[in-house]
Structures are given as C-alpha cells and as structure tokens.
Amino acid sequence: MTEQPVSHEDVHGAAERIAGRVRPVAVTPADAEVAPDAEVWFALEFLQHTGSFKARGALNFTAAHAAAGRMPDAGVLIASGGNAGLACAWAAARHGVPAQVFLPVTAPEFKVERLRGLGADVRLAGRTYGEALAASRALAAETGALTSHAYDHPLISAGAGTLLPEIAAAVPGGVDTVVVAVGGGGLYAGVAAAAARHGIGVVAVEPENCRALNAALAAGEVVDVPVDSVAADSLGASRTSRDALAWAQRPGTTSVLVTDAGIATARRRLWDDHRLVVEHAAGTALAALTTGAYKPRAGERVAVVLCGANTDPGTL
Structure with missing residues (x-):
C-alpha cells in the first residue's frame, strides 16, 4: 500500500x-x-x-505490471469471493498468462464454473475470504506468482x-x-x-x-x-x-x-x-x-x- x-x-x-x-x-x-x-x-x-x-481494476493491475516487466511466468494469483477472480482470470488471459483463483468453499457454483470457463485454475479453500486469502499467499510464496487483491491495492x-x-x-x-x-x-x-x-x-x-x-x-x-x-x-x-x-x-x-x-x-x-x-x-x-x-x-x-x-x- x-x-x-x-x-x-x-x-x-x-x-x-x-x-x-x-x-x-x-x-x-x-x-x-x-x-x-x-x-x-x-x-x-x-x-x-x-x-x-472488477474488470477495470484487474486489467489496470495486469497491464501496469506487464508494462513494467514485472509479470512472472507463474502468472497472477488472487483470492476472491467470485467477481474479482473472474476479472483477474479475464485480464490474465488478455496478457497470455495463467491465473490461479482461490475462493471460499461457499462461493456460488455458477461463479466457479465461469472461472473455469475463463481458463482459471480454481482452488477452493476455507469458508471465508480471509481463509482463502491465507491459502493463496502460501501458494504464491512457493510459485512466485504475482499476487493481486480483490480490492486492497492502488x-x-x-x-x-x-x-x-x-x-x-x-x-x-x-x-x-x-x-x-x-x-x-x-x-x-x-x-x-x-x-x-x-x-x-x-x-x-x-x-x-x-x-x-x-x-x-x-x-x-x-x-x-x-x-x-x-x-x-x-x-x-x-x-x-x-x-x-x-x-x-x-x-x-x-x-x-x-x-x-x-x-x-x-x-x-x-x-x-x-x-x-x-x-x-x-x-x-x-x-x-x-x-x-x-x-x-x-x-x-x-x-x-x-x-x-x-x-x-x-x-x-
């Protein structure tokens, strides 16, 4: 921040x-x-x-990092209740990089299916956004993926x-x-x-x-x-x-x-x-x-x- x-x-x-x-x-x-x-x-x-x-912020995020040469091969990773994940997957696809999206297990099934339709690697973790976020951060530390956020990023x-x-x-x-x-x-x-x-x-x-x-x-x-x-x-x-x-x-x-x-x-x-x-x-x-x-x-x-x-x- x-x-x-x-x-x-x-x-x-x-x-x-x-x-x-x-x-x-x-x-x-x-x-x-x-x-x-x-x-x-x-x-x-x-x-x-x-x-x-959400598409506006996700595209701005990926475009800014791509332009600055900060987009890793591992792509983008985000924890999201649904909409931010959809936008992240869409924006990542626009730049030809993979997207991994963590959602709570309570996320609506139709959003999960839409994410998969956009090519995202969907991971269900925890019952709250906070639990999904913690799981996403653990994986990002392993893979070096660029971590986006559903809302808390300039x-x-x-x-x-x-x-x-x-x-x-x-x-x-x-x-x-x-x-x-x-x-x-x-x-x-x-x-x-x-x-x-x-x-x-x-x-x-x-x-x-x-x-x-x-x-x-x-x-x-x-x-x-x-x-x-x-x-x-x-x-x-x-x-x-x-x-x-x-x-x-x-x-x-x-x-x-x-x-x-x-x-x-x-x-x-x-x-x-x-x-x-x-x-x-x-x-x-x-x-x-x-x-x-x-x-x-x-x-x-x-x-x-x-x-x-x-x-x-x-x-x-």
Missing part, C-alpha cells in the same frame, strides 16, 4: 492504460418513483466484461475509479452524487478519488451486517467486522481498505446502511420494473434510495451504480 490513498492522478493514469479495452459505461434514467424529487440514473456497469466493474482501486468520469460524461448535465455499494472498498476508494476532483458527492452503501467501512469510520481505524448478508458473496469483506477509510474520512462521502430485506426488495424491483437481473450488491446501492437511507435533495442528480450481475436469476 502507498502512504497516500489512491488519487485522481492514479485514476487518470488507469484510464489511459485501459482505454479501448473495457466497455464504456451505459446509463439510463430510473423511474421517477425511485426518488420523486430527484433525477436518478442507473449506471449499467454490470454490462462490463466478466459482468462487473492499481485495483484506480482502475475501478475510471467508472466515475465516464458516468459524469454520460449523464446529460452531469451528476451531483454517485451511489455505490461497498464491500472491501476498492470501487468506493477509486470513485471517491475521482469524484473529489469532479466536485461530486459519494454515497457509500453497505448491508447492516457487512459494514466494514461504516464500522471503520465509527472506530477511526480499520477494524474486523462479522459478515452476514444476502450480499455477502460480493460485499462480504471482513475489513475495509485503508484507502477507503482515508477517503471516507474526508468531506464528500455519506455512509449509510441498509437491511437485507431492503436489498432483496430493491433487486427484485430492478427486475419487475426494468427487467434487469443484477446481483445483491447492485440491489444494495439502489436500496439506499428505495429504503430512504439516503434522501436526495430536490433536483439532485443521482447516479446509482449497478455494479454487477453475476447471479443466479432463479434467486429472484
């Missing part, structure tokens, strides 16, 4: 590095009922390669942050506020770094029982938290990154919590009203508005990031 949190300059560098190799974000207006007094837009980042925003955060300027440019008239779901904080940290330069506020949304960033804010330092939520497969980090906490402690961020019931209802609403099948993490972001956890001011232009869709439609 760097002493200074990920910066706007880091995000700008990432945007140049991955330009033309990721899909530009599409936006669409939400129904007025979502927030009657505000103008709400959905940022459809689940249309990204591998089905989530190149990962900076890549994710490239989403913000695209949203600002895509929404007619720009946006005042961007709403993002937070797990470990990689997406949030990158978006917050870019948003500060653009004068855009950020709402950081977490499930009540997966509140790593919110708890760190309350404690004034990174702390371990229990993980128990319908969105735990993608937001189930037991601790936030220091970069995320550093940005959350600055002006411009509002931290809110939502219930699992609110998340499930928001996710179902996206299907019922828009025919959008997304994962619970995307429902978490929307739930900030639909539950009233965040109440936009009159006329506020809000973009809600629908961050991923690696989910089983049957769970709707």
